[in-house]
Amino acid sequence: MNAQQKEASAPKKLLFRILDGIEWLGNKLPSPLLLFAILAALVVVISGIFSGVSVTNPTSGEVVEVKNLFSLSGLEYIFNSAVENFIGFPPLGAVLVTMLGIGLAEQTGLINASLKGIVFSFPRRLLTAALVFAGVMSSVAVNAGYVVLPPLGAVLFLGLGRHPLAGLAAAFAGVSGGFGANLALTSTDAILLELTADAASTIDPAYADTITVTMNYFFAAVSVALITIVGTFVTDKIVEPRLGTYKGDEAGDIDELTALEKKGMRRAGIGFLLTFALMAYLSFGPLRGDGAYIESPFFNALVFVIFILFLIPGLIYGIVVKEISNDKDLTKLLGKTMATMSGYIALAFTAGQFIAYFRETNLGTVIAFRGADFLDSTGFDGLGLILTFLGLTMVVNFFIGSSSAKWTILAPVFVPIMMNLGYSPEFTTLLYRIADSVTNMITPLLLYFPVVIAFAQRYDKKLGIGTLISMMIPYSVAFLLAWLLLLLVWVLVGIPVGPGAPISY
Template sequence: MEKKRRGLFQRFLDGVEFLGNKLPHPVTLFAILALAVILISAIVSATGVSVEHPGEDGGTVEVKNLLSAEGIQYIFESMVDNFIGFAPLGVVLATMLGIGIAERTGLISACLRGFVLSVPRSLVTLGLVFAGIMSSIASDAGYVVLPPLGAVIFAALGRHPLAGLAAAFAGVSAGFSANLFLSATDPMLGELTIDAAAVVDPAYAEGMNVAMNYYFIAASVFLLTIVGALVTEKIVEPRLGKYKGDYTEDLNGLEPIEKKGLIWAGVSLLAASAAFSLLILPPDAIMRGEGGKIVQSPFMSSLVPIIAILFFIPGLVYGKVTKTIRNDKDVADQLSDTMASMGMFIVLAFTAGQFVAYFTESNMGIVLGVLGAQFLESINLSGIPLIIGFMLVAGFINLFIGSASAKWAMMAPVFVPIMMQLGYSPELTQMAYRIADSSTNIITPLMTYFAIIIAFAQKYDKKMGIGTMISVMFPYSILFFVTWSLFLIVWMLLGIDLGPGSPITY
């Protein structure tokens, strides 16, 4: 019976992989979508469809024909601006300049190893999942550092190394939208959400900030840490059984030079944080807004460069202490390497930028938003069922399109206006998307780092394949999705803001 279940599940996974591989590359996909918007705008414009503008009294909106003379002129004249103006482009690249130094000098790796190795054995699983969740500060660095480290730790403790790898992978990937601090993901998705909200209500969008989900994602850290640890110890590790391989590992601590580097990096971080606090904490601080406001202030608008600086300074200090940085040429080389690694994102930004711009210019976002809201209202789907339905759709799409920013660039212009028309804030829509996206990352073969995780796992099990890896990670995905969704529902019922100045309702 067990073999039959494995066979059916394996065929299901084969089908997901087959269909996923049939999709074009995200760069190509956005180019196709941009062309589709141009063609559809011409067709819909010819039908004369119009709706009442949700943000204007009595105003009507029609779809603009991008194949008209005016539309074609716009396409060519705006192409460069669409690329440069793509919301996540500048914020991601600027943030990665700071994170890149911290990663390439070895600071992030040392921090993660030092934390996990300092945790008592009884709390190792909790510590590993927690470290994985917190590693999202460093964008994708956790994928490379934590899973192999988790396997090493479990092997050294006489536990199944694949259970350690799975716990770390679950923390890094499924917990990508939970953190005690803001990360590059927040401005990357936040800017897209703000742009989508501006289509319906520019005034509301002006009051939004990239920390719109901070309260919820910070609270989620503790929930996901507990759930991830329980799944590892109660489901995954018993299912894997006793490790019968011949691989053993001796766990080595931090080198003295690494410890010294961490100390000085911590001192520099505290000094930088103290300096920034002087710009915001005093009642008359220069980074406060009108009337001493903090939520709507230059400080909140400057989170991207602040995050970059708070990574750059400790990274630089750590590099100088550990000799991974000897002069300014080393700094320039490491910054250059970081930007080189962002090449695919930059190419993606070009085609995605065209799609987003064309979608906005054609007014299709407003029209679809109003019509979609009317449809959902007509079938009486609202409230919690609506949010859950949206999350299921987002999770399904994630099985085929791995990039969180790529998916949200495609979905935000459609779903944010729909949800706003039904009375739900853009901040809530973004958080629902982040839960669905993060929870399903670990079971999609098309996720960028999935192949790397399998390569790590094959060190301990030569026969490890896609189906086996997904079967190991599936319990994490299901229980993360269920418990995290319930947590969001409770949050909604209590009416607690999702972040600074970020309500549940619109």
């Protein structure tokens, strides 16, 4: 046990022991690659056991039945879909494209030089808060934050002599746990609006027409500060002290910038500004589209935009510092970047099969609707109903990672139930966003969970699912408790959750 842990108070020591137990138990599981393969096989077997079990969507009347993959037709699906399940694994393309740009910037030394500048100019006491805040705000770029911020957070912390996994955890907590908070409107707001309005129209079509995309804005904006403060506290007082001193192989010493590095930074900075200006022009000009900005062609191509924003400065920097002198050098550096992602690519194959099988069998949908039936049968009202709804949504999040996919299933059931009990659709949507956010970081079924594991294994090659979950549980619990306290104040005072969005219906 390190010195920091010895000095910990009794409650903190107990917490560390509990987290150590969770880590030990989780790491007894097979490697993530093998675990997803085993889970895929279990889904096939379970689908055979529960084949024919069905639920009925109370809104549409559609019957959803568990599809049997433990059959001849299921075997045909498994063989015929294997390649498509791998290629179609949602994070795969986004991760590889983004990492090409980030990787070039890293291979040429641009990221290292940038970190030197940050280390020697940025107030160290604000780094954790800045990292969590950036993670929360990254939902403006949909899921890009999962790919960009955790590895950068790790490198930043390492450069400051801190544990890189603490930096990774802080960024991951901000991106995933803070997904329900933002100072700006995001594509998630637009998607949830449509689903909430459709569900509310089954009870009150006139009220449904009054629901706007800003329905949760007040609460979400205040939550940014809340999650930033709580995430900073958990990182500095719980996660990093528990991790102790980093003793891995990655170098963390940072020297002063050389004259050549400064010259490269200036040229790369000019390149970035020009590239950013071009992207801004495209976003409001040729690629603006005719609809809402968050649905524009430009917004839908943010992964490629991030790739360009890293690639161009990285290329310029590499040329200036003579890391790149011809096309062969560029090809070699990009190849090195992809080589670092080989483990993730292998992991994506088994993870892609599991997620595809789970979706194909309809098991997640059946679990969600059966959970809704349970909530309806409890007869709860008031606080009991709110807590039960939150708990049920958190459980469902362990089976269905996509926020929009879950709300597509849950909204037609829960929004009418809550309206009949006096709660507005906007408030119900807010409850859903809280429950969805706080469990994102601890469910292996989050599409980007394997991505974060791959990033973390750079600093601890033996790191397993248990280690990552034990690091993230303090954030999950702290975010939930903080949000519940804020929610209690909000309800007692009766503040609208958004413009024209009351708590009561």
